[in-house]
Amino acid sequence: MSSAPQRYTVTAALPYANGPVHIGHLAGVYIPADIYARYLRAQQRDVKFVCGSDEHGVPITIRAQKEGVTPQQVVDKYNAIIRDSFQDFGISFDIYSRTSSKTHAEVASGFFRKLYEEGKFIEQTSQQYYDEKADQFLADRYIVGTCPNCGNENAYGDQCEKCGTSLSPTELINPRSMLSGNQPVLRETKHWYLPLDQYEPWLREWIVEGHKQDWKANVYGQCKSWIDQGLQPRAVTRDLDWGVPVPVEGAEGKVLYVWFDAPIGYISATKDLLPDTWETYWKDQGTKLVHFIGKDNIVFHCIIFPAMLKAHGDYILPDNVPANEFLNLEGDKISTSRNWAVWLHEYLQDFPGQADVLRYVLCANAPENKDNDFTWKDFQARNNNELVANLGNFVNRAVVLTHKFFEGKVPAAVGFTTEDEDVLRLLQEFPARIGELIDNYRFRDALNELMNLSRLGNKYLADMEPWKLIKTDAARTGTVLHVSLQLAASLVTLLEPFMPTAAARLGAMLNTEKGTWPQAGRPDLLAAGHQLAEAALLFTKIEDATVEAQVQKLLDTKKANELAAAVSAPAKDDVSFEQFQQMDLRIGTIVAAEKVAKTKKLLKLSVDLGFAEPRTIVSGIAEHFLPEALIGQQVQVLLNLAPREIKGIQSQGMLLMAENADGSLSLMQPSSPVRPGSGVA
Ligand SMILES: Nc1ncnc2c1ncn2[C@@H]1O[C@H](COP(=O)(O)OP(=O)(O)OP(=O)(O)O)[C@@H](O)[C@H]1O
Numbered sequence: 001m002s003s004a005p006q007r008y009t010v011t012a013a014l015p016y017a018n019g020p021v022h023i024g025h026l027a028g029v030y031i032p033a034d035i036y037a038r039y040l041r042a043q044q045r046d047v048k049f050v051c052g053s054d055e056h057g058v059p060i061t062i063r064a065q066k067e068g069v070t071p072q073q074v075v076d077k078y079n080a081i082i083r084d085s086f087q088d089f090g091i092s093f094d095i096y097s098r099t100s101s102k103t104h105a106e107v108a109s110g111f112f113r114k115l116y117e118e119g120k121f122i123e124q125t126s127q128q129y130y131d132e133k134a135d136q137f138l139a140d141r142y143i144v145g146t147c148p149n150c151g152n153e154n155a156y157g158d159q160c161e162k163c164g165t166s167l168s169p170t171e172l173i174n175p176r177s178m179l180s181g182n183q184p185v186l187r188e189t190k191h192w193y194l195p196l197d198q199y200e201p202w203l204r205e206w207i208v209e210g211h212k213q214d215w216k217a218n219v220y221g222q223c224k225s226w227i228d229q230g231l232q233p234r235a236v237t238r239d240l241d242w243g244v245p246v247p248v249e250g251a252e253g254k255v256l257y258v259w260f261d262a263p264i265g266y267i268s269a270t271k272d273l274l275p276d277t278w279e280t281y282w283k284d285q286g287t288k289l290v291h292f293i294g295k296d297n298i299v300f301h302c303i304i305f306p307a308m309l310k311a312h313g314d315y316i317l318p319d320n321v322p323a324n325e326f327l328n329l330e331g332d333k334i335s336t337s338r339n340w341a342v343w344l345h346e347y348l349q350d351f352p353g354q355a356d357v358l359r360y361v362l363c364a365n366a367p368e369n370k371d372n373d374f375t376w377k378d379f380q381a382r383n384n385n386e387l388v389a390n391l392g393n394f395v396n397r398a399v400v401l402t403h404k405f406f407e408g409k410v411p412a413a414v415g416f417t418t419e420d421e422d423v424l425r426l427l428q429e430f431p432a433r434i435g436e437l438i439d440n441y442r443f444r445d446a447l448n449e450l451m452n453l454s455r456l457g458n459k460y461l462a463d464m465e466p467w468k469l470i471k472t473d474a475a476r477t478g479t480v481l482h483v484s485l486q487l488a489a490s491l492v493t494l495l496e497p498f499m500p501t502a503a504a505r506l507g508a509m510l511n512t513e514k515g516t517w518p519q520a521g522r523p524d525l526l527a528a529g530h531q532l533a534e535a536a537l538l539f540t541k542i543e544d545a546t547v548e549a550q551v552q553k554l555l556d557t558k559k560a561n562e563l564a565a566a567v568s569a570p571a572k573d574d575v576s577f578e579q580f581q582q583m584d585l586r587i588g589t590i591v592a593a594e595k596v597a598k599t600k601k602l603l604k605l606s607v608d609l610g611f612a613e614p615r616t617i618v619s620g621i622a623e624h625f626l627p628e629a630l631i632g633q634q635v636q637v638l639l640n641l642a643p644r645e646i647k648g649i650q651s652q653g654m655l656l657m658a659e660n661a662d663g664s665l666s667l668m669q670p671s672s673p674v675r676p677g678s679g680v681a
């Protein structure tokens with residue numbers, strides 16, 4: 001877009017309403033989008049920031065079926081969780097809508113209808129899997145089978161999650177229906193396709209030639225590779241009963257494909273927000289449209305949705321799609337189904353009043369150009385070393401010293417030294433520099449510049465030492481604090497897009513309000529004599545125990561996943577009853593236990609088995625039990641295992657243990673104590 005846009009439509013990917021929001025979503029999409037929207041508002045631009053829940057599609061119907069509820073109940077539940085957590089986190093949507101709304105059904109339906117009437121689709125009959133027992137066609141994830149690429153037995157009809165290959169249902173080996181488990185049969189069905197191949201030359205010109213310079217390398221690269229591989233017609237309807245019905249006669253039982261309907265959700269959300277003027281935000285050439293998404297959504301926002309908009313003809317195209325790569329968690333891919341995530345609603349509960357810390361860490365470490373990792377250690381370090389020690393410290397010193405020496409009133413400046421002038425001159429350059437980085441979707445660098453501004457303030461205070469200066473030169477001390485407070489006042493505005501709560505707290509402390517972006521950087525934001533409010537801490541230190549508890553939560557998840565994934569070992573060969581009877585199984589009571597010297601695993605146990613003398617048994621369980629904890633415990637023993645010498649000790653029998661999937665051991669105990677030596681049969 002060459003001339004300055006008259007208005008902006010900013011969209012953030014519609015979260016899929018089958019789970020809550022996690023830190024990957026935030027880092028990939030919602031934090032950068034929110035920074036951008038807040039920044040544009042500070043620039044006094046006309047901006048509409050729209051989002052909503054994506055509530056259609058097969059994963060939701062499958063989830064509903066599993067939980068024994070309706071799809072509507074599933075989306076109602078997650079829409080509420082997602083909407084509330086975004087609000088508590090301070091994502092400043094102008095509207096958060098949902099694709100199950102009436103407006104959306106009308107807009108999506110109308111969109112399809114226009115393309116249909118103008119002959120923009122191709123109609124095609126094909127063979128698709130049908131479940132005769134459930135009496136319905138099986139869309140996408142309703143079919144599972146063996147992946148022809150990697151042999152995974154649980155690959156879906158549209159994708160193998162193990163090897164990442166995208167599939168079509170008929171490629172699966174041994175397909176089975178998710179509904180009945182039966183083998184499906186092929187039946188004819190008619191669908192409508194968007195002939196993407198016809199748009200290929202135009203897409204090549206628009207993206208490959210037109211956006212080489214201004215789209216991010218990761219986005220441009222993915223688009224070019226899709227286009228270079230050659231585009232195929234794409235079905236935009238499905239045989240399903242959950243979604244926007246296909247508004248065409250003879251299409252009963254069919255709905256719009258979720259990826260056709262979801263991006264139209266941006267348009268219907270805008271219409272919900274502005275019933276009368278929404279069209280200017282989607283159809284006027286003076287509008288700049290920007291989509292914030294994660295990398296797995298690039299093809300839908302850069303190729304399929306633009307082709308839909310182009311086919312429709314009335315709409316503008318996205319000016320940019322600054323997609324991020326993926327955030328991982330503690331070295332592992334974030335996953336809703338494996339519960340491997342830091343959930344936003346849980347974070348807000350565990351860290352009350354600290355939303356900005358997460359905003360800061362996820363922006364500072366955002367996967368802007370490559371995948372990145374979130375760790376709790378890094379979270380703690382960034383809070384303690386950067387937010388507390390740099391930003392918080394600067395602001396706190398400036399305000400506290402003003403209270404201490406000048407009764408909380410901004411002191412007058414009496415003659416600037418070159419140091420003062422340097423700081424004020426540098427301050428003036430920051431808004432434009434940070435702004436330009438945001439304009440270019442470089443949010444990490446922008447945040448780093450912001451922190452450089454508070455570093456500048458900290459260094460200035462450290463160099464000037466007003467806490468010493470006050471003893472010899474009160475007027476000069478006043479000037480230093482005057483300059484520091486001007487810098488702090490600029491921070492109220494410049495912080496706001498990144499950390500809105502901290503900005504508001506700082507504003508309250510300085511007894512001032514945020515200004516417009518161009519006003520920030522001025523040397524006279526606070527007049528001499530202006531009364532400050534009480535000093536308060538902007539950020540507080542996060543202790544080891546706090547992050548350790550979060551790490552423990554993840555370790556618990558990992559363990560639960562391992563246990564859930566464990567399968568029983570295959571059964572051994574049969575034994576006869578006589579063979580079984582040859583084994584002399586008894587219950588004994590441990591009367592003494594000690595570690596076997598110079599070994600890690602061995603314990604020497606004395607077990608009362610009802611004979612005159614206890615038996616000595618050497619057992620490899622030292623890593624699982626403390627010797628003293630075993631004394632008095634009853635255990636099961638194989639009495640007639642041939643004796644064996646272990647580390648010079650004669651072992652006369654074997655302790656029997658249950659081994660858990662994670663390798664931990666449990667004693668085999670009778671449900672109530674029995675006389676030592678009792679037989680087990
Ligand atoms: N780990 C991640 N890092 C960055 N962006 C992500 C991550 N996970 C999802 N996103 C992005 O968040 C947006 C919303 O995601 P969506 O609700 O579609 O869930 P999803 O992609 O199915 O993720 P999940 O299965 O982890 O919940 C999408 O644009 C997606 O690309």
Ligand SMILES: [Zn+2]
Nearest residue numbers: 147150160163
């Ligand atoms: Zn596979």
